Amino acid sequence: MKPEIKDQLRAIVGEANFSDKLIDLVSYSSDASQHLHRPEAAVWATTAEQVQAIVRLANQEAFPVTVRGAGTGLSGLSVPAQGGLVLDLSRMDQILDISITDRAVVVQPGVIYADLDNALAPHGYFFPPDPGSSKVCTLGGNVATNAGGVKGAKYGTTRDYVLGLTVVLGDGSIMRTGNRAMKSVSGFDLVRLFVGSEGVLGIVTEIILKINPKPRATATTLAVFDDLEDAGRAVSGVMAGGVVPSVLEILGRETLKAINQNTELNLPEADAMLLAETDGYTQGEADYQMERVVEQFTAHHAREVKQAESAAQAAELWKARKSCVPVLARLRPSFILEDITVPISQVAPTLRGVQDIAARHQVQIATFGHAGDGNLHPQIIYDAADHDESERVEAAVHDLFQLAVDLGGTLTGEHGIGLSKAPYMEMEHDPAAMKLMRSIKRVCDPNNILNPGKMALDG
Ligand SMILES: Cc1cc2nc3c(=O)[nH]c(=O)nc-3n(C[C@H](O)[C@H](O)[C@H](O)COP(=O)(O)OP(=O)(O)OC[C@H]3O[C@@H](n4cnc5c(N)ncnc54)[C@H](O)[C@@H]3O)c2cc1C
Known part of the structure; x- marks a missing residue:
């Protein structure tokens, strides 16, 4: 980036809100994924008018602008794939x-x-x-x-x-x-x-x-299953059972093992655990819904069903769920966290399919996720420095996406496309949809300055 452009950026946001220091540029090279690319400058904008002036300058001088919030994206979303400027909006916080x-x-x-x-x-x-x-x-x-x-x-x-x-x-x-x-x-x-x-x-x-x-009352229950597919079928049963739980999460065997190895939570060792919460404006309302959920757990052969008896017990269970990503990340040097999402009727076949993919490619995949809306998080744990293992992981990732699409689902339920899933966009979207998305991109951003290189839109 030419010094004159940096001077113009300083003039727009003020000296204190501009940086081309190495330490900032390195910080802005990544998000929570494994993608890395360094920008040439970073600014913190504080008004919409500043944002507008920056975008106008970028069009005039042809440099890319990648917007950033907190940089917690998991798909290389705010990584400046083609360099240029990172525009940090975290100071517009009113x-x-x-x-x-x-x-x-x-x-x-x-x-x-x-x-x-x-x-x-x-x-x-x-x-x-x-x-x-x-x-x-x-x-x-x-x-x-x-x-x-x-x-x-x-x-x-x-x-x-x-x-x-x-x-x-x-x-x-x-x-x-x-x-x-x-x-x-x-x-x-x-x-x-x-x-x-x-x-x-x-x-x-x-x-x-x-x-x-905000609902005033909740009920929380865990159910343990000796068969992963039974747990998947229980999810479909609950969601078709006439009530809608506020939370319905699944933790697979590998995930439960990793939590037990790294915490004092002492969860049951089993093929799967489901965690459910119902909510309402009275305790009776929450409890009534939980009774219907438990009926489905029992009908689908849960080995054990345990209701939290206090807020503290419920908090322990949520602690277990929240610990999934970090405890699994500790097992191997690298991880990829996917978020395939399928129709609720397809949760059981998806869980089985993920296991088959892990066996076929000899990779370690631990699964957990928001089963109640069909959103599963297969977390692949591996060593990125091991070339052979990385190639097997890449093949497994491809097959995970194919599985989701074949079962009528999507590549991503929440983490987005960004850089990670751009190569797979055409697996899910037909040529007419891709053409329309690329046309919309050209209309809104004719010079392709906003976050270029993402979502397979540059073609
Ligand atoms: C531990 C952990 C847990 C997570 N759990 C979840 C989860 O449960 N559900 C979930 O959905 N995600 C989850 N994520 C992913 C991530 O937190 C979300 O995608 C979140 O919405 C990103 O917000 P951010 O402020 O960090 O955005 P960033 O990562 O900074 O940016 C994300 C994308 O949004 C764009 N962007 C940011 N601000 C703007 C703006 N003002 N205008 C236009 N574009 C903008 C960026 O260019 C980028 O493409 C998790 C991540 C981590 C690390």
Whole structure:
């Protein structure tokens, strides 16, 4: 990047919000995936006008701009694949309005998920998507990745809560779309187009989100299965059983073993464990739903069903679920965490298919995930320095995606395409859909300056 361009960037954001120091550029070379690429400069923007001026400059001088929230993406999303500028929005972190009457909040993109949740708690409200990274990830990142979490089975994902957006498009124009109204059929749904667009179409500078009243009561239960497919069938049974649990998570044998090796939680050794939570506005409501869930666990041959008797016991169970990624990551030097998602009827065949893939390619795959919405996390643990093993892992990843698509599902339920899954986009999307996505990219970002190299859109 030419020194004159750096001077112009300094003029836009101020000296304190510009850096080309090695330490910052190295920090901005990665996200939570294994992809690495160094930018040439980084800026912290604090207003939409600054973002607009930067995008205009990038068009004029032809340099790439990669937007970044907290950098917790798991697919190389905010890694600047073609260098250029990293535009960090974490300093645009104001909650601008909370309106309980409108059931809406207005936020800047750099607000951290947990900060919004804390601000809503005194009102008895919450913002449901709840990703595992909630203590650090930003709402702008959540919108750009359509983030979801453990409560997806009942409450859906970020997409279900975004009412309106202000976006700086790739050509430098500012677009406001959507509003605080709870419904609208006015024109194309541009809000939905931008949710999950991974910073390739525009830069979100303001967000209107719908919020929900927080349930006051919960019930939590674990069920142990000696057969993985029985657990998968129990998931389908629960979801078809007339109630919707707020959480329905699965932990496979390898995952349970790793948790026991690394914690004091002393979970049962079995082929699978299901963790369920129901919620409601009275304890009776939560308990009634849990009784229906337990009926399905029993009908599908659970060896043991145990209800948490106190909030502390329930918290222990959630601690087990939350520890999955770190305890598995400790087993080998490298890991890849996938998030294939299938129709709920296909959870059991998917679990079996993952085991077959692990055996076929002789790789270690531990599975856990948000089974209640068909979103599974096969975590491949290996040594990236071992060339032979890495080739087998690559083949296994390909087969995992093929499995999900063949069963009527998708490559990614929450972590996005980014760099990791770009080579597989055409496995899921037909030529007409790919052509339309590439056309939309060209219309919104004619000079391909926003997050280039991602989502297989450059062709
Ligand atoms: C331990 C751990 C647990 C996780 N658990 C979950 C989970 O349960 N569910 C889930 O969905 N994800 C999960 N993730 C992945 C990640 O946290 C989410 O994808 C999150 O939404 C990313 O937010 P971020 O602020 O870190 O965004 P970043 O990683 O900085 O960016 C993500 C993408 O969004 C784009 N972007 C960011 N801000 C904007 C903006 N304002 N305008 C336009 N584009 C923008 C970036 O360019 C990039 O493409 C997890 C990650 C980790 C490390």
